């Protein structure tokens with residue numbers, strides 16, 4: 001039995017179905033990210049888990065108990081919101097105490113839990129401040145502490161870092177991962193930011209159009225996505241059509257390459273920009289249309305037989321200028337996608 005079992009949850013608004021039957025299992029202590037573009041239904045799913053929206057059908061079990069019919073306060077779930085949602089007229093200490101008081105936690109235990117939550121969220125010293133006297137990052141830490149202090153069975157995060165600047169986001173992302181390791185709470189994190197999902201998660205659930213597209217570890221989904229949607233959403237990639245015969249395949253410009261799995265006929269492959277080597281060659285089939293120096297790497301756009309390929313070259317010492325002809329080497333096997341028609345049509 002999994003700690004959290006989401007079984008065939010659907011959600012209809014009138015005649016519009018925004019969640020098709022969605023089933024996700026989360027193990028105890030696991031950090032699972034639901035990743036998908038705006039409008040894919042991730043917030044709807046979180047609201048259903050929290051109990052602030054009702055599913056049209058399906059069941060949710062937490063530690064074996066059915067919870068989808070319970071009110072939010074009876075679910076043993078805490079949520080950290082994108083907007084922090086702190087009580088503006090209460091100090092940090094009172095914000096943290098509020099939920100505990102509602103649950104009639106005795107005063108000495110309240111104090112102990114608050115002190116612990118403040119300490120692990122790096123907030124000691126700010127306990128008497130009001131929310132308006134805190135920076136965005138500090139406010140988000142308070143929101144986190146307020147969730148942790150409840151010691152919930154399940155922690156939910158709704159894009160909690162998206163209102164922060166890039167640098168602070170990176171810092172807090174790391175803090176969140178450390179924190180999760182220390183408290184080991186079962187966590188569901190919702191984001192449309194693939195870098196965040198990759199850096200933080202034990203497992204990622206990719207959603208699109210109200211459906212689960214694919215589930216896997218960050219490494220598996222990056223290296224071996226099954227769906228074109230996953231390949232394109234998780235990092236950058238090039239999607240190409242090839243003519244396969246076993247492990248060998250011919251690209252549209254005649255180049256012969258190796259596939260990650262045998263196939264026959266017209267197939268789709270995903271090629272990550274960093275797995276292609278670019279070489280200046282007057283007789284090459286490609287032409288550099290643009291080059292951007294990114295610091296640690298250079299990003300080339302290459303036109304080859306009507307296809308535009310992104311190529312990332314690490315530690316480039318000299319750049320190949322736009323207008324030059326190039327040939328491309330594919331290092332290793334090209335990743336074969338399956339089921340791409342369905343994913344793209346979804």
Ligand SMILES: Nc1ncnc2c1ncn2[C@@H]1O[C@H](COP(=O)(O)OP(=O)(O)OP(=O)(O)O)[C@@H](O)[C@H]1O
Nearest residue numbers: 013016018036037038039040041042043044045192
């Ligand atoms: N109350 C509502 N009535 C009708 N449609 C709704 C309602 N709430 C959400 N939707 C629709 O449901 C779909 C999923 O919305 P949801 O907010 O879950 O997406 P999301 O993936 O969280 O997007 P975002 O990242 O932009 O918040 C969207 O098409 C949205 O327009």
